[in-house]
Amino acid sequence: MKKLALVGSTGSIGTQTLDVVDKYPEQFQIEGLAAGSNVSLFLEQLHRFKPKKASVGTKQLADELRPLLPAGVELFYGEEGLVEVAAGTDADMVVTAVMGSVGLRSTLAAIDEGKTIGLANKETLVTAGHLVTSLAKKKGVSLLPIDSEHSAIFQCLNGEHRKEVQQITLTASGGSFRHLTRDELASVTVEDALRHPNWSMGAKITIDSATMVNKGLEVIEAHWLFDAPYDQIGVLLHPESIIHSYVEFVDGSIVAQLGSPDMRVPIQYALTYPERWPSPAKRLSLAELGSLHFKEMDYNRFPCLRLAFECGRIGGTATTVFNAANEVAVARFLNRDISFLRIESLIEEVLGKHDVQAEPDLDSIQAADVWARELAVRL
Template sequence: MRKLSILGVTGSIGTQTLDVIRKSNGELGLIGITANTSVEKVIEIIEEFKPLYVAMMDLKSAYEIKNYCKKQNKAIEVLEGIEGLNKIASLDEIDIVLTSVVGMIGLGPTMKAIKAKKDIALANKETLVVAGEIVMKAAKENNIKILPVDSEHSAIFQALRGNDINTLRKVILTASGGPFRGKIIDELKEIKVEDALKHPKWNMGRKISIDSATLMNKGLEVIEAHWLFNCDYDNIQVVVHPQSIIHSMVEYTDGSIIAQLGAQDMKLPIQYALNYEKRGNLIADTIDFYEISKLTFEKPDSDTFKALNLSFKAGKIGGLMPTILNGANEAAVELFLDKKIKFLEISDIIEKCMELFKAEVKNELTLENIIDLDKRVKEYVVETSVL
C-alpha cells in the first residue's frame, strides 16, 4: 500500500482523489488530511477512510473535530493552523503528499514535505509559479519526485516518458478557451461572477474557474511548465483546443509531436501521479473517436485576455516578478468574486502591480522575500481597488 496525505481534502481535487483511493483496490491508503472549515465533510471522510491525522486551518473547526473524535473514541490526532498543515505534509508514515490547497499557502507545506523526502503530487500551481527555482532545487537535493496533477502537465509528463529530455523542442499547452472564448473586450465589460464560474468543460473550484475565464490559469501553467520540464519560455506554446480531448503535446527536435488524449476527468492525472511509475485501473470514461468527429485548434486571443501575455512576461523577467503576478491575481480574483471589481479589472490590476513593484524583482529569491512581497502586493490591491 502506498500511503498518502491530502492537503485540501474537501476541494475539487481533494474529493476526486478520495474517489481514486476508493477505486484503488487497497493500493492507496489515506493517513492524513487537511481542510479549512468543512467540518461535516471531514467527519464523513473520517468515518469512511479512518485517517490517523486531521488538520483544520480554522481553529473553531479544529475544536469541533476534536470534540467529535473524543465523543466517538477515535484515536485521531487533530491539529490546527499552518503548523498542522506542515505536520500533515511531512508525516513519517507517508510516502507521498497530494497538495491541492489553493493559493500561496501551499508553498510552505510543500517545502516541508520535500525536506522530509516525500514525493509530491502537485496540484497547487502557486508553488512553482512563485518559487519554482527553489522548489525544483530542493527536490533534486532530496531526491524526490514532483509529479504533476494538472491535466496539461500530466499530459506533457506522460508524453516525455521514455524519451531524452534533450530532444524536446517545444511544449504545447492546450487550453479550452474558458467560458468567454471568442468574445471581444466590449462583451466582457459587464461580465457577472456567475457567468465567469460556468466553465464549459471542467468542474473546478471558484478561484481556478475565474483564472480559466481570464486565461490566467493557462499563464500560470506556462510558468509551471518552464520549471517542471526545464523548457525555455520561447519554446512553450499555448493552443486553444475547445474539445479538451488533447490535454497537451510535446514536439521533438525531429518535428515529431506526441500528444496525450483522454476524457475530461481529473481522476486520470490524479491516479497517474499517485501510482507512478505504473498505471492504475480504468477510472474514467474512454474516448469514442466516432463520436468526437473532429478536433479543432485556435490561436489564443491574448490581446483581449492579456493575463496570458502578462504571465509570459513575468516568467521571462523571473526572480520575484511571478510573485507579484500571482499575488495581484489572487487578490484581484477574490475582489471580483466578492463583486467589488469588474471582470476586466483583474488583468488591469495585475499589470499595474507588475509595474509598481518592479523594483522588488532585483531582491534575492528566498522564501522569506516571496512571502513578504506576496503579502504587500495583496494589501496594496485590496487597499486601492475596493469601490
Template sequence: MKRLSILGVTGSIGTQTLNVIKKSKGELKLIGATANSSVNKIIEIIDEFNPPYVGMMNLECADEVKKYCIENDKQTTVFSGIEGLNKIASLDEIDIVMTSLVGMIGLEPTLEAIKAKKDIALANKETLVVAGELVMSEAKKYGVKILPVDSEHSAIFQSLRGNDLRTLKKIILTASGGPFRGKKLEDLKNIQVEDALKHPKWNMGRKISIDSATLMNKGLEVIEAHWLFDCDYENIQVVVHPESIVHSMVEYSDASIIAQLGAQDMRLPIQYALNYTERKNLIADTLDFYEVSKLTFEKPDLQTFKPLLLAYKAGKIGGLMPTILNGANEAAVELFLNKKIKFLNIADIIEKSMEVFKSEIDKPLTLKNIIDLDKRVKEYVVSSI
C-alpha cells in the same frame, strides 16, 4: 500499498483523490488530510476513511473536529493552523503528498514535505509559479519526485516519458478557452461572476474557474511548465482546443509530436501521479472517436485575455516577478468574486502591480521574501480599489 496525505482534501482535486483511493482496492491509503474550515466534510472523511491525522487551518474548526473525535471515540489526531499543514505534509508514515490547496498557502507545506523526502503529487500551481527555482532545487537536493497532477502537465509528463529530454523542441499547452472563448473586450465589460464561473468543460473550484475565464490559469501553467520540464518560455506554446480532448503535446527535434488524449476527468492524472510509475486499471470513461468526430485548435487572443500575456512577461523577467503576478491575481480574483471590481479590472490590477513592485524582483528568492512580498502585493491591491 502507498500511503498518502491530501492537503486541501475538501476541494475539487481533494474530493476526486478520495474517489481514486476508494477505487484503488486497498492499494492507496489515506493517512493525513487537511481542510480550512469545512468541519462537516472532514468529519465525513474521518468516518469513512479513518485517517490517523487531520489538520484544520481554522483554529475554532479544529476544536470542533477534536470534540467530535473525542465524543465518538475516533482515533484521529487533529492539528491546526499552518503548523498542522506542515505536520501532515511531513508525516513519517506517508510516501506521497497530494498538494491540492489553492493559492500561496500551498508553498510552505510543500517545501516541508520535500525536506521530509516525500514525493509530491502537485496540483497547486502557485507553488511553482512563485518559487519554481527554490522548489525544484530542493526536490533535487532531497531526491524527491515532483509528479504533476494538472491534466496539461500530466499529459506533457506522460508524453516525455522514455524519451531523451535533449530532443525536446517545444511544449504545446492546450487550453479550452474558458467560458468566453471568441469574445472581444467589448463583450466582457459587464461580465457577472456567475457567467465567469460557468466553465464549458471542467468542474473546478471558484478561483480556478475565474482564472480559466481570464486565461490566467493557462499563464500560470506556462510558468509551471517552464520549471517542471526545464523548457524556455519561447518554446512553450499555448493553443486553444475547445474540445479538451488533447490535454497537451510535446514536439521533438525531428518534428514528431506526441500527445496525450483522454476524457475530461481529473481522476486520470490523479491516479497516474499517485501510482507512478505504474498504470492502473480503468477509472474513467474511454474516448469514443466516432462521437468526438473532430479536434480543433486556435490561436489565443492575447489582447482580450491579457493575463496570459502578463504571465509570459512575468516568467521571462523571473526573480520575484511571478510572485507579484500571482499575488495580484489572487487578490483581484477575490475582489471580483466578491463583486467589488469588474471582470476586466483583473488584468489591469495585475499589470499595475507588476509596475509598482518591479523594484523588488531581484531580492533573494527565499521563502520569507516570497511570503512577505505576496502579502504586500495583496494589501496594495485591496487598498487601491
C-alpha cells in the same frame, strides 16, 4: 500499500483524489488529511478514512471539530497544521491540492522529509519554483504533476531525451468566455464566469480559466517542471479539451496525450506511477467526436497570459506578485467588489509598482506575497 497524505481534501482535486483512493481501498492508506473551512465534508472524510493526522484552517474550526473526531485522529490547524499533515506522518506521497500560495511551506517541508509530491498546487512552483526544484533535486524527490496539462507533457516526455524536444505546447479551452469579445466581457457576472464548458473545478480556478491566468500559471509551472525555457513553451486554444497538451520533437514528430476531460485520470496516473490501472473515467471515442478544433492564442484578447510570460521571463518575485495579486483580484470579483475586466488591470497595476528581487529566499518570497496582497486590496 501506498501511504498518502492529502493537503486540500475538500476541494475539487482533493475529493476526486479520494474518489480514486475509494476505487482501490486495498492499495492506498490515508495517513493525513488537511482542509480549510468545509467542516461537514471534512468530518465525513475523517470518519471514512481515519487518518492519523488532520488539519483545518483556524483554531476556532479545530475547536468545533475536535469533539466530533473519530478515535486516534490528531488535529491541528493553520499553516502549521498543513506542515504537520504534509511532513509529519509516515506517508510515502503527499498530494498538494490546496489552492493558492498557502501550500508552499507544507510542500517544502514534505520534500525535506523525502516524500514524493503529487503536485496539484501550481502556485507552489509559480511563487518559489527555484527553491522547490532545487530542494527536490537535493533530496532526490520526484515531483509528479497532477494538472491535466502537465500530466500530459510528463507522459509525452516519458522515455525521451530532453535535448530532442523542440516545443512544449499547453492546450487551453478558453474558459467560460472564449466566444465573447472584449466589449462583451465588460458586463459578465460571477455566475456567468463560473460556468466552465468542459471541466468541473472550484470557483477560483474556474475564474482563472476565464481570464487565462490559469494557463499563465501553468506556463510558469511547466518552465520549472520540465526545465524548459519560455521561448520553448507555447499555448494553443483547443475548445474541446481532448488533447491535454503535446510535445514536438526536433525531427518534427508530435506526441500528444488525449483523453476525456476527467481529472481522475491524471490524479490516478500520479498516484500509481509508473503503472497504469483501470480508471472510472469515461472512455474517449474519437469516432463520436468526429473533429477537434484549434486556434492560435490571441494575447490581446487574453492579456493575463501575456503578463504571465513576461513575469516568468523576468523571474524572481515577479511571478510571486503576479500570483498574489491575482488571488486577491479573483476573491474581490467573486465577492462582487470589482468587475471581471478589473481582475487583469489590477494585476498589472500591482506588478507595475513592484521592485523585483532576482534570487529571493523564502522570507523574501513571503514578504513580496504579503506586499502584493495588501496593495491589491487597496487599489
